[in-house]
Amino acid sequence: MLAALGATTLHPVIARATDGGPPTAANRRGDIAILRQALALHPGLYRYNSPRQIADRLDRLEIDFVAAQSLEAQYLLLAHFLATIRCGHSYANFFNQKEAVASALFDRPTRLPFQFRWIGTDMIVLREPTGVLPPGTTIRRINGVPAQAILRQLMPYVRADGHNDAKRISLLEVRGDERLETFDVFHGLLFGEPTGGLHQVDVRTPDGGEKTVALPATGIAARRAMMALRATDKTAALWNWQMRPDSVAVLTMPSWGVYDSKWDWRGWLDARLASLGGAKGLVIDLRDNEGGEDCGDSILARLATSDLQRIDYAQKLRFRRTPPEIDRYLDTWDSSFRTLGVGGADLPGGFIARPGESASSRIAAVAPRLTLPVAALIGPVNSSATFQFAATAKASGLVRLFGSTTGGNQRGINGGCFFFVRLPACGLEFDLPLVGTFPRTPQPDAGLAPHVAVAASAADIAAGRDPVLATAIDWAVRA
Structure with missing residues (x-):
């Protein structure tokens, strides 16, 4: 080697x-x-x-x-x-560059002044602050380049595990949840500043109208001003809990990155899980959560009748x-x-077994057990700890998965x-x-599919609907 x-x-x-x-x-x-x-x-x-x-x-x-x-x-x-x-954790990390390098590479007035997602290869507006582009608007061309062509040119620079291109596409969305967006970095470096500082954008609005609008190219400060607000208090809760009138609890977990948090997330979560007596169901929204610590183990532990075996992967060095x-x-x-x-120990192929790898292969069951229906909302963002949670949850049969195929890869990460x-x-x-x-038996080069595939359309975005959440709640009420 x-x-x-x-x-x-x-x-x-x-x-x-x-x-x-x-x-x-x-x-x-x-x-x-x-x-x-x-x-x-x-x-x-x-x-x-x-x-x-x-x-x-x-x-x-x-x-x-x-x-x-x-x-x-x-x-x-x-x-x-x-x-x-083709490794989702091997990349020139935007957040780990030295300040001077990051400033030179990433602080450029090239950004599109709106948030968007990809539905197939269509760029769909989520939010544009001035109201010129309503949610659900389709971006057809930017400075004369079709949106689909932009996507194709950026994809070869984006990290993901194996041939799971859905993860790459999700990283090329701008949803307002990252201080440095993958799309902004590579679009800015490859396409540069637009003429006169204005992006000429051809669009189709939700009512079917077509027009060209000139939008100012913005810098990093303007992009961050559009971000969803995050608590800067290290003791503040990172997740949201809502008990709905239909007695379904919705737990939204946008991140499990609790490494430097002083918030007692275990106590917070235990208290809410303990409050579910009489509830009809629990829906866990992980769609914007790439990973972090194995926080989901605390939920699986309360659902299991006996200790759970994680998916059997060998850890190699x-x-x-x-x-x-x-x-x-x-x-x-x-x-x-x-x-x-x-x-x-030496392994075939020049590998070395990670010492002590079996120490964390099980999730210990915790009483009292929760017996209500539990759903998890998943998607291509899930590629690290949340991918592993989805895999263990699906194999256990304790959680029903809704949404779209995860990031990560069944061949291991x-x-x-x-x-x-x-x-x-x-x-x-x-x-x-x-x-x-590495899996101990052959696995497909793919993410993990949900039990129930549900995806939002441009019309859903325009109307402010969330069909993935709605489908999971309906199941929980009826289960």
């Missing part, structure tokens, strides 16, 4: 890459040398690619990266290469200790990751522990997952 990545020539190139002075071709070649050696730690590098394919792409990347004269070109080359790994010569380029929050594979790899010459960072999960 190391030979396929070209690791035999790393050490002298890395030394040149750390020399002082402005970046040179040799410095940029050194960045790719670091990339090659760091990728040898990636457990899913060959999940969807052969060693030969990766080696050929790295050789092509090195030629193009060394020739690239701008940070923008280097970032696009790196993002495009990483997307070919590619290294025991990190190579000392690249340690200084590997940032992380836990230094134990550098010896993650120590004590792990990579994550758990990470390095943030810093390339010294260009200053770019990319996320490197260290733990690969």
Whole structure:
């Protein structure tokens, strides 16, 4: 594997890459040398690619990266290469770039001044603050380029697991829930600022009318002003609970990213689950939730009659200790990751079993048990902890899933522990997952389908309807 990545020539190139002075071709070649050696730690590098394919792409990347004269070109080359790994956690993370790099790449007056989603390949307006474009409006062309063509050009730069393109499309929506939107980043870098600072947008309104409107291209501050407000108080609740008049409780969980929260989410959730006596059902809305901690385990534990076995995936690594010569380029929050594979058994294919992987394979049942109907709303955003929750929930038969196919992949994902790899010459960072999960029996290259497929239409958006939620509530009342 190391030979396929070209690791035999790393050490002298890395030394040149750390020399002082402005970046040179040799410095940029050194960045790719670091990339090659760091990728040898990636457990899913060959999940969807052969060693030969990766080696050929790295050789092509090195030629193009060394020739690239701008940070923008280097970032696009790196993002495009990483997307070919087909790993939803391997990308040049917008939020982990240094401040100067992020400002140069992402703070551009190129953004479309509205929020939207994709229905098929149609770009549908969710919100436009001035009212010029009502919800449900279809964007046909932007500056003369069909919306479908824009989608096709952006897709090769977007992260997702395997060939689950629904996840890529969901990342290319602008829903107002991210401080940096994937669409904004790549559309801005690839298409640039519009002439005169105005986007010429051809649209079809919900009443069937067609027109062209000139909309100002905006910057990052204006985009963030349109975001859904999030609590800045670390002790504030991140989720919403509503008990409806029909006695169905709706729990909306837009994120399980509670790592740095001081909110007692377990106590909050336990109190609400304990209040469900007499309720007709519980609907859990996870559609905007990519993942985080395994918060859903607390719900499954209250539904189970006995301990639940998580979906049986093996956890595999590619290294025991990190190579000392690249340690200084590997940032992380836990230094134990550098010896993650120590004590792990050798596995076929050059893998190492993750030590202690079976310790968290079960979810312990908790009394008193909830016996009411429970539904979960899922979709392509779910690709990490929420994908795993959906898989366990579906296999257990305890939760009925509504919506559309998840992100993630049934062939397994990579994550758990990470390095943030810093390339010294260009200053770019990319996320490197260290733990690969692999099914013990063959699985399809796809996300997880719901029990009941339901999707909103442009007409639903125009009318403010949520057919996914409505269908799940109707089931809960009748079950």
